[in-house]
Amino acid sequence: MIRLFIRDDLAAGRGVVLDEAQSRYLAAVMRLSVGDALLVFNGRDGEWRASVTSLGKRAVTLAVGEPSRPQAGGPDLELVVALVKRARLETIVEKAAELGAARVRLVVTERTNADHTRVDRLQAIATEAAEQTGRLDVPEILPPAKIDRLVGEWPQGRRLLFCDEAGDARPVLEALRGEPAGPWAVLIGPEGGFSPAERARLRELPFAIPASLGPRILRADTAAISALTLWQAALGDWRT
């Protein structure tokens, strides 16, 4: 069944006018008809059944029916990832949504050779992945910030799983053993790795837990998926 993320409040009997992109998707791509059923969610009011009430080229309207699932949040897990090439960054954002990350922070490091990206495009990818994976919220994509500034303003109480490719860190599962489930972030560096100065600084941070992702060199997208998976399995909602 099609699932759509919308901005409107959701309640039984409400009418919803979809935006042009979603209208085109339902009418032209999925070829829905008046009366067809779908699911809608907005990240606040849970998931609801809805049905198509009119099909215009630029505006499809829906009527909200019964609730199908109450709102539920996932774990407070962030992905902090260095800007990498566009295709891999898009994969990382899609996978972060599937793997239940609450938000994705883009960071600029010494060996990052870009300082901007199309955040709106990444947000659209995250939204589509959230629709398909069945979650009830959409991860927020935050614009690039310098890593020094990010760790300088780090909020109290959030731990950071620092995926350190340099090799002498403990394996992730061992590093996470006995740690609390509370707010976390996973940090993935650029393809060229962190500079020695960055590594030294990251390893000294009191909230950082350095960990190793095995003996082989991983691309940034693989490292991000593996680290989020291991965190979810050890401390997140894959445990039950």
Place this chain on the structure above:
Amino acid sequence: MIRLFIRDDLAAGRGVVLDEAQSRYLAAVMRLSVGDALLVFNGRDGEWRASVTSLGKRAVTLAVGEPSRPQAGGPDLELVVALVKRARLETIVEKAAELGAARVRLVVTERTNADHTRVDRLQAIATEAAEQTGRLDVPEILPPAKIDRLVGEWPQGRRLLFCDEAGDARPVLEALRGEPAGPWAVLIGPEGGFSPAERARLRELPFAIPASLGPRILRADTAAISALTLWQAALGDWRT
């Protein structure tokens, strides 16, 4: 440093004539010069330093120098994966190489809508990923087989981690607890899932351990990466 997988035997002082594709890569893409250093491996004789001795348009020659790493195999871990769309299958093969799978078996299931693929192209992707990830062998890509036949001829002693999206299986880390490290395979179904009949048959196999990959719907590539990661972390070479 560039790493190349070659077919020739490797020993100090040997000369190697590269094939046309590798010659073009070194000469035209990487723009190496005579005397430049690289690393070579063949899956049998370990990794060796080598240097460019001549640069032709169609044939680059190398001289093998000193050994840099002795041959070492990874765990005996197979990925058994249903044929999915080309782009995702290519991602899966690349990631299986990075994550240390020994081989990839392609399978046709009831809900697979293809029965062939370019195995030679997938093998090339696996080779390139093996070169970049630093491993000393290349995962073998086996041509598609029907899943019924594959499980009917299953070798004694190999366990199968059956990633079952239907939801009542135990989490992977729990399912793997106490299991031996010996030969294993990870099974990932098609995007539409296994049919009820296939699921019932798979769950009855004495060598199959059903396991869940969390509460969200994962694409096949994400499921493959997550399952290989968890196996490596629980029983493979990510433990130390």
